[in-house]
Amino acid sequence: MTTEQKDVDTSLAAKIDTAGGATPPGIATGYEGTAADQFRAYVSRVRSGEMGMLPALGGFVVLCILFQILSPDFLSLPNIANLMTQTAFLGMLAVALVFVILIAEIDLSAGVTAGVGMAVFVQLNNGMGVNWILAFAISLAVGIVIGLFIGYFVAKVGIPSFVVTLGLFLGFQGLQLVILGDGNTYRVTEPAVTAIENSNIPPVVGWILWAIAVLVTLGTAFYDRGRRVRAGVPVRGIGLLFARVAVIAVVSGAVVFLLNLNRGNNPLFPIAGVPIVVPIVVALLWIGTQILDRTRWGIHLYAVGGNPEAARRAGINVAAIRISAFVLCSGLAIVSGLFQASQVGVVGSSFGQTDVLNGVAAAVVGGVSLFGGRGRLVQGLVGALVITAIANGLGLLALPGGINLLVTGGVLVLAATVDALSRKRAGASLARV
Amino acid sequence: MVAPYIELRDVRKGFGPVEVLKGVNLKVYPGQVSALVGDNGAGKSTLIKGLAGVQPYDSGEVLVGGEPVHLTSPKDASKLGIEVVYQDLALCENLDIVQNMFLGREEVHQGTLSNGEMEKQASSTLGSLSVRTMKSVRQKVSSLSGGQRQTVAIARAVLQQAKVVILDEPTAALGVAQTEQVLLLVRRLAEQGVGVLIISHNLADVFAVADHINVLYLGTMVAEVETKDSNRDDVVGYITGAKTFTPNLEGAAR
Ligand SMILES: Nc1ncnc2c1ncn2[C@@H]1O[C@H](COP(=O)(O)OP(=O)(O)O)[C@@H](O)[C@H]1O
Numbered sequence: 001m002t003t004e005q006k007d008v009d010t011s012l013a014a015k016i017d018t019a020g021g022a023t024p025p026g027i028a029t030g031y032e033g034t035a036a037d038q039f040r041a042y043v044s045r046v047r048s049g050e051m052g053m054l055p056a057l058g059g060f061v062v063l064c065i066l067f068q069i070l071s072p073d074f075l076s077l078p079n080i081a082n083l084m085t086q087t088a089f090l091g092m093l094a095v096a097l098v099f100v101i102l103i104a105e106i107d108l109s110a111g112v113t114a115g116v117g118m119a120v121f122v123q124l125n126n127g128m129g130v131n132w133i134l135a136f137a138i139s140l141a142v143g144i145v146i147g148l149f150i151g152y153f154v155a156k157v158g159i160p161s162f163v164v165t166l167g168l169f170l171g172f173q174g175l176q177l178v179i180l181g182d183g184n185t186y187r188v189t190e191p192a193v194t195a196i197e198n199s200n201i202p203p204v205v206g207w208i209l210w211a212i213a214v215l216v217t218l219g220t221a222f223y224d225r226g227r228r229v230r231a232g233v234p235v236r237g238i239g240l241l242f243a244r245v246a247v248i249a250v251v252s253g254a255v256v257f258l259l260n261l262n263r264g265n266n267p268l269f270p271i272a273g274v275p276i277v278v279p280i281v282v283a284l285l286w287i288g289t290q291i292l293d294r295t296r297w298g299i300h301l302y303a304v305g306g307n308p309e310a311a312r313r314a315g316i317n318v319a320a321i322r323i324s325a326f327v328l329c330s331g332l333a334i335v336s337g338l339f340q341a342s343q344v345g346v347v348g349s350s351f352g353q354t355d356v357l358n359g360v361a362a363a364v365v366g367g368v369s370l371f372g373g374r375g376r377l378v379q380g381l382v383g384a385l386v387i388t389a390i391a392n393g394l395g396l397l398a399l400p401g402g403i404n405l406l407v408t409g410g411v412l413v414l415a416a417t418v419d420a421l422s423r424k425r426a427g428a429s430l431a432r433v
Numbered sequence: 434m435v436a437p438y439i440e441l442r443d444v445r446k447g448f449g450p451v452e453v454l455k456g457v458n459l460k461v462y463p464g465q466v467s468a469l470v471g472d473n474g475a476g477k478s479t480l481i482k483g484l485a486g487v488q489p490y491d492s493g494e495v496l497v498g499g500e501p502v503h504l505t506s507p508k509d510a511s512k513l514g515i516e517v518v519y520q521d522l523a524l525c526e527n528l529d530i531v532q533n534m535f536l537g538r539e540e541v542h543q544g545t546l547s548n549g550e551m552e553k554q555a556s557s558t559l560g561s562l563s564v565r566t567m568k569s570v571r572q573k574v575s576s577l578s579g580g581q582r583q584t585v586a587i588a589r590a591v592l593q594q595a596k597v598v599i600l601d602e603p604t605a606a607l608g609v610a611q612t613e614q615v616l617l618l619v620r621r622l623a624e625q626g627v628g629v630l631i632i633s634h635n636l637a638d639v640f641a642v643a644d645h646i647n648v649l650y651l652g653t654m655v656a657e658v659e660t661k662d663s664n665r666d667d668v669v670g671y672i673t674g675a676k677t678f679t680p681n682l683e684g685a686a687r
């Protein structure tokens with residue numbers, strides 16, 4: 001017996017000695033190697049299940065080709081502009097929902113929260129003549145209070161978010177009626193609000209904003225690279241940095257260029273320029289992404305979504321993270337409400353009631369995991385683009401409305417299947433959550 | 434003989450009428466591996482929960498670095514350099530190795546994460562433990578094997594500048610090769626001067642890695658032996674209560 005133990009002991013000691021003798025091998029960081037190595041690493045990540053928004057982007061391209069074949073109007077300039085303004089409100093709602101979906105929660109009341117916010121807005125703006133900015137600030141505050149309320153009941157009282165927000169979904173429809181008065185529908189009369197979805201920025205301003213966006217992208221890329229260099233860790237080749245920025249510049253430049261062309265029928269009244277809502281969405285998305293990617297709060301949000309117990313043991317205030325996610329969701333839902341009010345031009349008692357499930361669908365189609373912890377804000381927007389493209393394209397084909405819902409539903413199930421399969425591939429079984 | 438970093442004297446813990454720890458003594462030495470063994474329900478987890486500060490003892494003395502201390506919260510334990518790696522590891526699979534190692538203690542500069550600095554520290558910590566099985570420190574934990582995850586959890590404790598690392602059944606869920614990997618890591622921890630307290634059911638592991646073996650039997654520490662002076666049969670006897678440990682007799686037998 002004793003000799004056998006000694007054997008185990010010495011063999012272990014021998015291994016330690018050899019291991020200690022060698023210089024500690026550095027572990028790669030994922031930043032090393034040529035562009036080709038980087039690309040291969042990316043492909044292998046995708047193949048192992050980290051597909052992100054690739055399926056949605058692919059689906060969008062397929063849809064574009066399909067609809068363009070069936071209806072030449074689909075990729076016409078006016079329709080491209082339409083597609084963007086139509087996507088804005090659903091995209092914003094989906095982005096709002098991504099914050100709570102990332103922590104494996106849901107907000108079924110996000111749509112009616114937008115409804116309540118806009119009811120407050122029109123009452124203040126139309127009814128009482130309050131300046132629209134102040135009126136909107138107050139509706140935003142209402143959204144934040146709603147988010148705090150949901151967050152409190154989910155994080156502190158411990159009621160599932162599905163139940164809390166289902167209750168609010170029902171209750172807020174009543175609240176909308178109370179605020180608006182029975183049967184009242186208000187027209188959006190504030191020109192600034194109408195302009196968000198229905199007016200364009202002058203072409204020159206479009207190019208200036210484009211240049212700013214490209215410079216900011218380039219600047220942050222250099223800033224990040226500089227920080228890595230100062231920290232003494234490997235960086236990617238500078239060519240890769242420029243290539244990435246160039247791709248972003250060319251694609252966004254192409255969009256600006258196309259939207260700056262005249263898309264009106266009457267040569268005397270040209271319609272040209274990027275719709276005002278587009279830079280607003282891009283700016284909000286950029287800010288949100290920076291916060292998620294670069295702050296402790298962002299990483300803690302992902303941690304709470306991935307494993308709340310691990311987050312708790314790491315000293316993270318899980319309840320505070322949860323509450324803040326609901327606050328952001330409700331606040332951004334109000335912003336999406338403003339876009340929708342601008343687009344449809346009226347706020348009635350049913351405003352926002354059928355939107356939330358489309359918002360959730362958009363996030364899922366974009367590749368955000370309903371199981372939490374995986375997904376990015378932009379995926380909500382891309383998912384919304386797919387869903388809006390389906391509605392828009394089928395609308396051009398003058399197919400009955402039912403087809404739209406059928407196709408959207410099918411795409412959603414497909415996206416959820418991709419999510420489930422990629423989770424399996426990534427080796428993350430449901431049981432381990 | 435080295436002075437113990439942690440010394441428990443006559444600690445007791447009860448849940449209602451049930452006394453789970455009945456006056457336990459334990460020493461953990463810097464740079465050495467102490468094993469804590471015992472049958473299910475012996476009180477091992479209760480003992481380390483007290484050290485971790487998550488479930489304070491009812492009575493008894495806890496000396497850390499020779500000074501009496503009160504461990505009433507995980508923060509207390511953490512401040513004294515006591516880190517616990519629980520059996521369920523508590524890692525976020527959706528985050529990468531660096532993010533998991535720094536979770537809750539991220540370094541920031543001007544409000545934004547210092548990813549480069551953290552990456553470097555994570556790399557050098559893993560390097561100092563001669564961990565070489567991982568492709569990249571930016572790999573997601575979901576893509577790691579059980580042994581690699583255990584390694585990340587241990588490296589997290591090391592990064593925290595732990596003086597003592599407590600491991601709860603670190604090899605229970607692992608295969609042969611991965612077990613060996615983790616045991617090597619445990620030895621290396623000790624070589625760096627860290628005191629290790631390892632709980633294990635597997636006596637082969639214990640004999641391979643530990644310097645001292647402490648046997649808990651129904652809430653009482655029934656034996657404290659040097660690994661080199663003992664054998665598996667004796668330890669099994671202490672664990673099951675079939676054998677009584679008598680230090681003098683043991684010495685006389687040699
Ligand atoms: N929170 C608790 N409440 C009541 N009894 C407990 C509690 N925690 C542990 N025990 C009891 O204490 C005894 C020792 O448990 P534990 O420390 O988990 O043993 P081990 O880890 O050695 O298997 C068991 O009988 C268990 O049922």
Ligand SMILES: [Mg+2]
Nearest residue numbers: 474477478479
């Ligand atoms: Mg136990």
